[in-house]
Amino acid sequence: MNMLLQGVEMSVELYFIIFLVAIVLIIILSILGRFLSLWFQAFVSGTPIPLFNIIGMSLRKIPPKIIVNARINLFKAGLKQITVADLETHYLAGGHIQNVAEAMIAADKANIPLDWRRATAIDLAGRDLKAAVQTSVNPRVIDCPSHGGYITGVAKDGIQLNCRARVTVRTNIAQLVGGATEETIIARVGEGIVSAIGGSDTHKLVLESPQRISKLVLEKGLDSSTAFLILSIDIVEINIGENIGAKLRADQAESDIRIAKAEAEKRRAMAVAMEQENMAKVRDMEAKLVEAQAAVPAAIARAFEKGQLGIMDYQRIQNIQADTDMRSSLSKPDKGKEVI
Numbered sequence: 274m275n276m277l278l279q280g281v282e283m284s285v286e287l288y289f290i291i292f293l294v295a296i297v298l299i300i301i302l303s304i305l306g307r308f309l310s311l312w313f314q315a316f317v318s319g320t321p322i323p324l325f326n327i328i329g330m331s332l333r334k335i336p337p338k339i340i341v342n343a344r345i346n347l348f349k350a351g352l353k354q355i356t357v358a359d360l361e362t363h364y365l366a367g368g369h370i371q372n373v374a375e376a377m378i379a380a381d382k383a384n385i386p387l388d389w390r391r392a393t394a395i396d397l398a399g400r401d402l403k404a405a406v407q408t409s410v411n412p413r414v415i416d417c418p419s420h421g422g423y424i425t426g427v428a429k430d431g432i433q434l435n436c437r438a439r440v441t442v443r444t445n446i447a448q449l450v451g452g453a454t455e456e457t458i459i460a461r462v463g464e465g466i467v468s469a470i471g472g473s474d475t476h477k478l479v480l481e482s483p484q485r486i487s488k489l490v491l492e493k494g495l496d497s498s499t500a501f502l503i504l505s506i507d508i509v510e511i512n513i514g515e516n517i518g519a520k521l522r523a524d525q526a527e528s529d530i531r532i533a534k535a536e537a538e539k540r541r542a543m544a545v546a547m548e549q550e551n552m553a554k555v556r557d558m559e560a561k562l563v564e565a566q567a568a569v570p571a572a573i574a575r576a577f578e579k580g581q582l583g584i585m586d587y588q589r590i591q592n593i594q595a596d597t598d599m600r601s602s603l604s605k606p607d608k609g610k611e612v613i
Contacts, residue, residue: 426470431518436511442501452500465490483508
């Protein structure tokens, strides 16, 4: 009886142990299930990834599914040189694994030279690598100016011309890092259009052959040091604005008139000042003459006292003075009578 009881107790303990082991195995399998599915997916895809490597990704806060899917896509596309370590490193650096993988595959299919180092550098620089590759395959059209309106230029004959252009560009992958953006392209094209219009002798030349503008702008190589290659520049609209030359000439004439008036007023003021100065000099001379005439009697008196002047001499002076006054009065016409 005791033996039977001991056998039953041992069976219960054995079943309990088996039950605990089963629970532990179920928990382990449930935890490792997603890792096993990723491992099996990579294995059947022909690019096996060690299970412990997949588990290590999770421990390093790297989404294993993203890395595994990117690795499988790149491997199937023929980009076998890109390893799992490269994908993990780029993810830890803050890159977008899925976009980079899709861009690399698209570039390889389109025969666009793009290696992993350059692709990751472009992605980490904040550029949309996938969109850049798409633009390189399918060129993009940019309106110039981009927000409506017109680019305004003035020909040599003074006529203002307003025009709009469309620029067809393709991404230059080699200069995507550090290259200028489309705002620079728009600014350079606008500058080139203004320069081309300004270099035309008349506005009629521009109106009859707008392609001259496109040719001149393209010859300047405006896409240098930019992230784009300009394929074509098309003038889609051009119209005549104001006659800036006539307006400038009118403004210049008005300005010349004001300057001439100012110069004339300056000369008049100087003449008036000179006249006043001459009048003051005349008054000064008259005052000196009166002063000199007042000194004559005193001089005569001193001459009498010193015996240098006699009575007859003085009488002769008086006669001469009276004769001079008479001659002066006779030489002047009478007031109120017309002089013939």
